[in-house]
Amino acid sequence: GAVVSQHPSRVICKSGTSVKIECRSLDFQATTMFWYRQFPKQSLMLMATSNEGSKATYEQGVEKDKFLINHASLTLSTLTVTSAHPEDSSFYICSARDRGQLGQPQHFGDGTRLSIL
Amino acid sequence: QQPVQSPQAVILREGEDAVINCSSSKALYSVHWYRQKHGEAPVFLMILLKGGEQKGHDKISASFNEKKQQSSLYLTASQLSYSGTYFCGTTGNQFYFGTGTSLTVIP
Numbered sequence: 001g002a003v004v005s006q007h008p009s010r011v012i013c014k015s016g017t018s019v020k021i022e023c024r025s026l027d028f029q030a031t032t033m034f035w036y037r038q039f040p041k042q043s044l045m046l047m048a049t050s051n052e053g054s055k056a057t058y059e060q061g062v063e064k065d066k067f068l069i070n071h072a073s074l075t076l077s078t079l080t081v082t083s084a085h086p087e088d089s090s091f092y093i094c095s096a097r098d099r100g101q102l103g104q105p106q107h108f109g110d111g112t113r114l115s116i117l
Numbered sequence: 118q119q120p121v122q123s124p125q126a127v128i129l130r131e132g133e134d135a136v137i138n139c140s141s142s143k144a145l146y147s148v149h150w151y152r153q154k155h156g157e158a159p160v161f162l163m164i165l166l167k168g169g170e171q172k173g174h175d176k177i178s179a180s181f182n183e184k185k186q187q188s189s190l191y192l193t194a195s196q197l198s199y200s201g202t203y204f205c206g207t208t209g210n211q212f213y214f215g216t217g218t219s220l221t222v223i224p
Contacts, residue, residue: 034212036214043204043214043216045214046212049211097212104164106161106212108158110158113156
């Protein structure tokens, strides 16, 4: 079945470091990918919608300059957390929708646990 | 824009039933249901595409009331493996998760 690969699964780094997270759709083309952030005991909050070949659409309150999203191909979207600080520590997860499959389930990556020291 | 779920948390004994509700302030085009175990990605349960649609597999089923912009997830004869946090999700151009319902099944 459809698989989304997210890498890395865990990152621990110092404050001020930039961290890049990759999300790949392995066997389908994803014109749209979504990035979520989840704090402990909370829901998954949509950060941005990534569209292949165009700028990402960010949700209100999400800093575009801090969370850089690039969706350069139909199978790859990246999220870069720039100059990360401890408050950015969270579980980040991507999902992808098969091209033209609005009525189909989202396919999720396994998530990235980011810890900023 | 985030759908609201109720209850926020529920504790069941094995074999008991539960209902989780999902309500949106915006029109729902479809409703997805997911279950998430701690520290893991959400796992897809089912999707409902049309108002009035009901679906189910095993002992988990769901309904979708498009007019009321609501969906409900029904868990019958709960098993220990049902424990987790349940999220509804709604689609349009974006995909928003609901506020979540923590469900714990105890022996």
